[in-house]
Amino acid sequence: MSAETASGFPFRLVATDLDGTLLRSDHTVSVRTRDALAAATAAGAAHIVVTGRSVRWTKHILDDLGYGGLAVCGQGSQLYHAGEHRLLTSVTLDRQQARLALSKIEAEVGRLAVAVSRDGVDGDVLFGPGYRLQGETTLPSTLVSGEDELWELPVNKLYLQHPGGMGDDALAEAARRTAGGLVSVVVSGEGIVEMLPLGLSKARGLSMAARRLGASAASTIAFGDMPNDIPMFAWAAHGVAMGGAHPELLAVADEVTASNDEDGIAVVLERLLGDGR
Numbered sequence: 001m002s003a004e005t006a007s008g009f010p011f012r013l014v015a016t017d018l019d020g021t022l023l024r025s026d027h028t029v030s031v032r033t034r035d036a037l038a039a040a041t042a043a044g045a046a047h048i049v050v051t052g053r054s055v056r057w058t059k060h061i062l063d064d065l066g067y068g069g070l071a072v073c074g075q076g077s078q079l080y081h082a083g084e085h086r087l088l089t090s091v092t093l094d095r096q097q098a099r100l101a102l103s104k105i106e107a108e109v110g111r112l113a114v115a116v117s118r119d120g121v122d123g124d125v126l127f128g129p130g131y132r133l134q135g136e137t138t139l140p141s142t143l144v145s146g147e148d149e150l151w152e153l154p155v156n157k158l159y160l161q162h163p164g165g166m167g168d169d170a171l172a173e174a175a176r177r178t179a180g181g182l183v184s185v186v187v188s189g190e191g192i193v194e195m196l197p198l199g200l201s202k203a204r205g206l207s208m209a210a211r212r213l214g215a216s217a218a219s220t221i222a223f224g225d226m227p228n229d230i231p232m233f234a235w236a237a238h239g240v241a242m243g244g245a246h247p248e249l250l251a252v253a254d255e256v257t258a259s260n261d262e263d264g265i266a267v268v269l270e271r272l273l274g275d276g277r
Contacts, residue, residue: 009043009273012219015206015232016265018051018061019189020225021242024261029065036266039273046213048072050202052188052228054117054156055080055087056125057139070212074117075186075196075228076205077156079212087121089208092154093183093197099151101179101195102158108178109166115141115159116150126150130163132191158195160185168193172227186228187246194228203231221272223257223265224249240268 014037016022022029037047050072051058058073059082068083079089106112113130117123125141127133128150133141144150162171168187175185175195184196210216222229222236225245233239233252241253242264250256257264 009040009045011040011045011221011237011272013210013213013215013221014040014045014047014269015050015220015222015236016047017202017224017226017229017232018049018053018058020245020260021223022049022260022265023061027061030263030266032263033266034065036263036269036273040269043273046215048206048209048213050076050206050209050222050232052186052192052194052202052226054078054123054125055121056117056123059085059121070209072202072205072209074156074205075188075194076200076202077197079205079209080121085121090119090156091197091200092119092156093158093195095151095155097182098155098158098195101175101182102160104179104182105160105175109162109171109174110164113161113163114147114150115161116155117157117159119154119156123156131159131161156196160193160195161191188226188228201231202228203235206232207235221268223268225260240264 041047048070052075053073055073055078062071062082071080071082073080077091078087081088115127115131117125127141127143128147172185172187172193183198184200186194188194217235218237220236221238222232223240225242227246227248229249230252238254240255240257241249243259257268
């Protein structure tokens with residue numbers, strides 16, 4: 001843990017995942033959690049959102065929160081300035097390499113349903129034949145009739161689904177085994193297995209954002225709930241898993257708090273601020 005801020009709060013950076021972490025099941029942020037984050041900010045820490053969602057699927061949430069700082073989106077592929085509605089950096093997935101990786105995975109597990117997240121602040125999320133949208137059904141997305149359209153423009157990542165019902169962890173493990181030298185693969189939510197540029201992670205995006213904010217890993221506390229948060233926990237000084245988090249994340253967490261529906265972030269921040277309830 002780093003040296004404390006002037007007010008006694010022990011971290012300079014509070015990194016929070018969105019789904020299953022900052023957001024409750026109804027996709028809102030509680031007043032208690034908002035107040036705790038505001039208190040941490042007033043104590044000298046910066047709050048940064050680190051999410052698997054692309055900017056297109058994140059910006060409306062940040063606007064609703066009145067969030068004007070940096071956000072790491074797309075599993076670390078996009079660094080977004082919410083206050084300026086501007087993309088600062090972006091890493092795209094080599095489409096030729098991605099298609100090769102996909103073919104290797106399909107040779108192992110059979111035909112997959114695929115979706116892509118296109119690059120840019122307003123990059124569309126395109127769903128290929130058979131792909132089923134998970135979670136929020138109101139998110140902007142486009143269904144395409146043929147797979148060739150998925151590859152027409154630069155993309156940040158692919159979403160993979162097994163139409164035969166293969167589990168997320170099993171699909172991700174098979175994808176890493178067969179194509180791990182070409183791409184990175186993460187599980188970021190129920191029914192959400194993602195293919196990313198090789199070596200990309202939330203930790204990479206967070207480290208870039210932290211440098212811009214003058215913070216370091218040693219002064220960062222991170223909150224998350226899924227395996228895609230594991231690199232972020234490895235990078236940060238203190239990793240807090242939400243109640244009900246994925247077993248793989250629980251295994252590496254420094255601490256486990258209450259669930260996202262029980263203000264788990266606030267529980268920890270209030271304790272650190274000396275206002276524990």
